[in-house]
Amino acid sequence: xxxxxxxxxxxxxxxxxxxxxxxxxxxxxLSVINDAIAERDRCTLALAGGSTPKPLYEALVQQDLPWQKxxxxxxxxxxxxxxHPDSNAGMAKTAWLDQVPIPPEQIFPMPTDSADPEAxxxxxxxxxxxxxxxxxxxxxxxxxxxxxxxxxxxxxxLFPHTDALNVRDRLITVGNKDGQPRITFTLPLINRxxxxxxxxxxxxxxQALSQVFAADADAAMYPSRLIRPEGELWWLLDEAAxxxxxx
Ligand code: 6PG
Numbered sequence: 001x002x003x004x005x006x007x008x009x010x011x012x013x014x015x016x017x018x019x020x021x022x023x024x025x026x027x028x029x030l031s032v033i034n035d036a037i038a039e040r041d042r043c044t045l046a047l048a049g050g051s052t053p054k055p056l057y058e059a060l061v062q063q064d065l066p067w068q069k070x071x072x073x074x075x076x077x078x079x080x081x082x083x084h085p086d087s088n089a090g091m092a093k094t095a096w097l098d099q100v101p102i103p104p105e106q107i108f109p110m111p112t113d114s115a116d117p118e119a120x121x122x123x124x125x126x127x128x129x130x131x132x133x134x135x136x137x138x139x140x141x142x143x144x145x146x147x148x149x150x151x152x153x154x155x156x157x158l159f160p161h162t163d164a165l166n167v168r169d170r171l172i173t174v175g176n177k178d179g180q181p182r183i184t185f186t187l188p189l190i191n192r193x194x195x196x197x198x199x200x201x202x203x204x205x206x207q208a209l210s211q212v213f214a215a216d217a218d219a220a221m222y223p224s225r226l227i228r229p230e231g232e233l234w235w236l237l238d239e240a241a242x243x244x245x246x247x
Contacts, residue, residue, distance in 0.1 A: 010233040012213075014242035018201045021238045022055045025199050028234055029056065029144065030063060032195050036143035037069050044131070046073040046185065048146040048156075049088030052199045056146075057096035067102045071131060075145055076157035076175060076184040077110035079117055087112075110172075110183045117174045117181040124183060125172040139171065139192040141230075145185070149200045153208035153222030156190065157182030160221050187226055194231035198224070205241040213245055 015021040036043035047053065078086045082093070089109035097107055108127055111120045132140035147155045157175030158164050164184055167173045171189045175182035190196060200209065211217040212224045219225040227233065237245075 007228040007230065008232060010235055012235045012237070012242075012245075012247055014237045014239055014245070014247070016239055018052075018055075018238050018240075021199065021201055021236055022059060025053075025056050025197065025236050026059050026063075028197060028236070029060070029146075030065075032144045032197075033065060033070070036194070037066060040143075042069045042071060043144070044071045044073070044140075044142045046075045046142055046145040046193075047088070047092050048075055048148045048199065049077065049091065050148040050150075052148050052201050053146055054091060054095050056199065057092050060096050061099045065100075067100050068106075070102050070106060072097065072102060072107045073128070073142070074108075074110050075147060075190070076182055077112060079112050079120075079181040079183065081112060082109055112183070117183060121170075121172045121174050121183050125170060128171055128189075135171075139188050142189075142193045144195045144197065145190055145193045145229075147190075147196060147198045147224075147227065149198055149205060149208060149212070149224045151202075151204045151208055153212055153224050155198070155224045155227060157184035158187065158223040158226070160223060165220060165223055165226065190227060191229050193229045195234065196227060196229040196231070197234040197236065198227075199236055200241045201238040203240040203243070205237075206244045209237070209241060210244050213247075 033043045077088050080086050082090045111123050114120045129135040149155050162176045164173050164175045167186045175184040211222045
């Protein structure tokens with residue numbers, strides 16, 4: 001991992017298989033949620049998209065949580081309608097959120113209905129500022145941000161060598177994947193979090209992980225290197241993804 005003395009060293013765990021990875025991630029997520037509610041009477045949680053976290057979301061349906069104290073955001077979104085098969089919000093709602101009594105006014109899908117993704121990004125930034133009233137003075141501090149990592153080393157919709165990597169004065173910006181717009185948390189918002197949890201599985205992630213964890217590598221090429229939260233950083237990997245790491 002890149003050295004940065006101002007942040008905590010990451011918790012890195014390699015689990016035998018994806019089922020064990022999901023089981024361990026559930027335990028970590030429940031611990032963070034319960035601690036947040038005990039300390040602040042609410043938990044603000046940003047969900048990852050992609051495929052890896054879906055079984056985690058499905059497992060959360062069965063949990064006995066004070067659902068009325070959860071506030072749900074997304075760390076990024078493909079610019080498609082929520083009922084589109086590629087929608088991150090659509091996936092999480094189907095797998096979890098539509099089956100538990102979190103107040104609908106506490107679930108904040110990223111808007112994707114505007115013709116202008118930049119306007120959508122600004123709208124979501126305003127939404128965050130309504131939920132975090134001190135956001136005018138400081139970057140909102142979410143309790144937990146779930147992230148995945150692509151086989152190119154991207155995370156959220158912070159793709160290699162894209163402008164979104166350089167945004168430091170916004171909470172939300174427009175990402176770009178192969179010319180397709182995405183809405184994404186920026187690095188300042190992610191790195192402000194109390195806890196960030198990567199769930200990464202599969203042999204196709206090995207090469208990027210080796211670069212993310214290397215002592216020295218191009219962070220613009222492997223944006224997951226740039227995730228260094230003020231709080232706790234967790235990397236939960238399965239053996240297939242983490243086999244090449246020298247930890
Ligand atoms: C997205 C995600 C993205 C994802 C990684 C890993 O919108 O696709 O936010 O950052 O987490 O691409 O995806 P998998 O979990 O499907 O490997």
